[in-house]
Amino acid sequence: MTTLINPEAPVGAPLGKSSRPRDALFAGISRGSGIVVLIVMGAIGVFLLWKALPALSANTASFLTTSPWFPDDAQPKFGIAALAFGTLLSSVIAMVIAVPVGIGVALYTAHYAPRRFAPTLGYIVDLLAAVPSIIFGLWGLQILMPNSIGLWRWLDDHFGFIPLFSNEQNIYTRSIALAAVVLAIMILPTVSAISREVFAQVPPGHIEAALALGATRWETMRTAVFPFARPGMVSAAMLGLGRALGETIAVALILSATFKINWQVTEPGGNTFAANIALKWNEAGTIGLGALIASGLVLYVITFAVNMAARLVVERRRDFSGAN
Amino acid sequence: MNVSTSRKSVVGAALIAVLALTLSACGGSSNTASSDSTIDCSTGTIKASGSTAQKNAIAEWVNAYQSACPGATVNYQAVGSSAGVTDFINKQTAFAGSDSVLKPEDQIKADERCTDSEAIHIPMVGGAITLAYNVAGVDSLTLTPDVIAGIFNNSITKWNDPKIKAINEGVTLPNATIAQFHRSDGSGTTDNFTKYLTAAAPKVWKLSNAKEWKAEGGQGAKGNDGVAAAIKSTDNAIGYVELSFAQDAELKVAKVDNGGGAVEPNADTAAAAIGKAVGEIVDNENNIKLKINYTLKDANTYPIVLLTYEITCQKGLTGTDLALTKSFLTYSASDAAQAQLVEIGYVPITGDLLTSVRKSVSSIA
Numbered sequence: 001m002t003t004l005i006n007p008e009a010p011v012g013a014p015l016g017k018s019s020r021p022r023d024a025l026f027a028g029i030s031r032g033s034g035i036v037v038l039i040v041m042g043a044i045g046v047f048l049l050w051k052a053l054p055a056l057s058a059n060t061a062s063f064l065t066t067s068p069w070f071p072d073d074a075q076p077k078f079g080i081a082a083l084a085f086g087t088l089l090s091s092v093i094a095m096v097i098a099v100p101v102g103i104g105v106a107l108y109t110a111h112y113a114p115r116r117f118a119p120t121l122g123y124i125v126d127l128l129a130a131v132p133s134i135i136f137g138l139w140g141l142q143i144l145m146p147n148s149i150g151l152w153r154w155l156d157d158h159f160g161f162i163p164l165f166s167n168e169q170n171i172y173t174r175s176i177a178l179a180a181v182v183l184a185i186m187i188l189p190t191v192s193a194i195s196r197e198v199f200a201q202v203p204p205g206h207i208e209a210a211l212a213l214g215a216t217r218w219e220t221m222r223t224a225v226f227p228f229a230r231p232g233m234v235s236a237a238m239l240g241l242g243r244a245l246g247e248t249i250a251v252a253l254i255l256s257a258t259f260k261i262n263w264q265v266t267e268p269g270g271n272t273f274a275a276n277i278a279l280k281w282n283e284a285g286t287i288g289l290g291a292l293i294a295s296g297l298v299l300y301v302i303t304f305a306v307n308m309a310a311r312l313v314v315e316r317r318r319d320f321s322g323a324n
Numbered sequence: 325m326n327v328s329t330s331r332k333s334v335v336g337a338a339l340i341a342v343l344a345l346t347l348s349a350c351g352g353s354s355n356t357a358s359s360d361s362t363i364d365c366s367t368g369t370i371k372a373s374g375s376t377a378q379k380n381a382i383a384e385w386v387n388a389y390q391s392a393c394p395g396a397t398v399n400y401q402a403v404g405s406s407a408g409v410t411d412f413i414n415k416q417t418a419f420a421g422s423d424s425v426l427k428p429e430d431q432i433k434a435d436e437r438c439t440d441s442e443a444i445h446i447p448m449v450g451g452a453i454t455l456a457y458n459v460a461g462v463d464s465l466t467l468t469p470d471v472i473a474g475i476f477n478n479s480i481t482k483w484n485d486p487k488i489k490a491i492n493e494g495v496t497l498p499n500a501t502i503a504q505f506h507r508s509d510g511s512g513t514t515d516n517f518t519k520y521l522t523a524a525a526p527k528v529w530k531l532s533n534a535k536e537w538k539a540e541g542g543q544g545a546k547g548n549d550g551v552a553a554a555i556k557s558t559d560n561a562i563g564y565v566e567l568s569f570a571q572d573a574e575l576k577v578a579k580v581d582n583g584g585g586a587v588e589p590n591a592d593t594a595a596a597a598i599g600k601a602v603g604e605i606v607d608n609e610n611n612i613k614l615k616i617n618y619t620l621k622d623a624n625t626y627p628i629v630l631l632t633y634e635i636t637c638q639k640g641l642t643g644t645d646l647a648l649t650k651s652f653l654t655y656s657a658s659d660a661a662q663a664q665l666v667e668i669g670y671v672p673i674t675g676d677l678l679t680s681v682r683k684s685v686s687s688i689a
Contacts, residue, residue, distance in 0.1 A: 171543065281407075282407060283406055283510035288406070289406075
């Protein structure tokens with residue numbers, strides 16, 4: 001988990017040049033393992049592309065800008081516009097909820113909570129990660145959905161002038177907003193566990209120095225803890241985002257699964273890449289399977305891009321972090 | 325240490341919860357393993373896969389068959405019709421379960437898989453698609469094809485719409501918005517339901533049929549069980565679910581009036597409609613591809629039905645595959661096995677059609 005903070009692995013040149021046979025063997029094995037990972041990643045990409053191409057060439061609509069998903073019609077017509085929109089929107093809303101809460105929980109357990117109590121609280125949050133996602137889905141559907149209708153209606157009544165919260169259908173179930181809340185709870189342990197690890201690594205000297213200079217608790221956090229931990233917090237958020245982007249069954253159970261780009265997040269509807277694959281795979285025809293694989297390829301690329309972006313952010317911030 | 329054990333116990337508890345849910349979802353598979361002495365047993369193991377719509381029926385039959393025939397294992401995976409057909413074509417399975425007849429190009433591939441013979445369709449399990457609803461104070465509801473199509477394409481949005489009122493004299497319908505539920509996953513149920521709408525309400529339903537739901541409006545839920553649960557928990561809801569799921573969820577179901585009077589959906593009225601399905605292909609009478617007539621106006625005939633097939637090789641299977649498939653399908657077509665279907669909410673094959681089915685099974689060699 002800390003590899004993102006300190007990615008400069010002190011291996012490489014010296015090992016390869018070593019004359020001792022055991023070192024050479026070890027270097028060979030580790031290089032081989034690295035190459036295998038690259039081959040597997042490449043093979044997944046090639047496999048997806050190979051399976052997707054026939055469907056993509058049969059598509060009568062633009063794959064990137066079309067919303068409907070009717071690949072098994074006589075005239076196959078499908079595109080990822082609505083899927084990409086729903087995936088990104090639900091994940092971003094989940095992040096907006098989960099990242100502040102997760103970092104708050106981590107900060108509390110690492111620096112505020114009483115010593116005896118802190119580890120227990122940390123474990124309890126971590127336990128959320130052990131709950132299977134279908135349980136989150138069923139909970140969202142049977143407990144959260146009926147009990148959150150009042151909240152969504154209140155948002156519509158009072159903040160309906162913001163397009164995001166308005167609800168023209170006056171139906172407040174099976175929405176992107178509901179799925180995002182469930183996603184937020186699911187990624188909370190990821191965000192909080194990693195942030196907690198990072199906060200715990202802040203050198204005590206920094207904190208003591210800040211306190212000695214007369215800083216309050218909050219000023220200490222701002223001047224000593226956050227700058228040190230910022231790259232770690234970014235990676236925590238990005239790992240959480242990665243999980244939210246790919247979450248399948250909980251979202252598939254909750255969403256009403258429409259293929260429309262709709263900003264009104266409290267209305268029923270929306271769909272995501274992973275949920276759509278789970279919902280359509282069983283009964284998809286030849287073109288349908290290829291189309292789903294093509295959408296999987298897009299998710300693969302998006303997830304890859306998110307991870308790369310996270311690494312870039314971490315790299316750029318490192319100089320200012322005060323770490324190392 | 326404490327942490328890891330408590331994690332495990334949480335996962336364990338969650339798993340138990342999931343298992344309990346799965347079991348209750350499968351409900352109805354009452355272990356009626358009446359040791360049928362008439363079964364002509366075979367031994368060994370065969371694999372089969374396909375339609376989820378016939379999952380509970382096959383599970384019931386497999387239970388009964390295996391307890392009567394020690395040493396026989398029939399392993400049916402409900403992976404969906406399309407995946408089942410692919411497995412069969414790739415020689416992974418001895419037979420496939422399918423909600424629909426093979427497309428011409430798949431029939432050619434399946435024939436190739438059966439070496440020098442034909443892949444045949446054997447209709448084995450029938451079902452009825454009900455319009456289940458949850459409207460307080462309405463205990464009897466009649467719908468016509470045009471009204472059903474109107475509700476599901478969102479042109480009828482209120483329960484007290486004049487079009488619904490006109491066919492439900494004496495019923496007090498509330499001034500409430502209809503909460504319409506459909507399937508969010510691809511499904512043979514949706515395909516058959518939209519086939520019905522296309523055939524019976526061509527003026528209102530313009531979207532043709534598909535496994536994916538194409539109409540605007542309403543809410544999607546996953547699986548028959550998901551739709552049934554959604555209707556049960558939502559006031560003023562209506563949706564289409566297979567009969568067994570409506571029964572398990574204790575939902576009220578609408579009568580359908582195709583023009584010959586309102587008909588209640590049940591095993592008898594649906595079996596009557598399936599019995600009137602007509603053959604589509606005549607070149608091989610053992611390859612029974614049927615076309616359901618959705619516009620039947622006969623009394624006591626419920627028109628929204630579906631039929632699922634077992635697809636296997638007439639010739640070309642060998643060894644255990646041949647012996648056990650034939651033995652199992654012979655049992656499936658027996659009176660005892662078909663009678664079991666009624667108990668779990670499916671619709672049996674009856675009359676002349678059952679005779680042709682048995683003839684088709686006996687032609688497997």
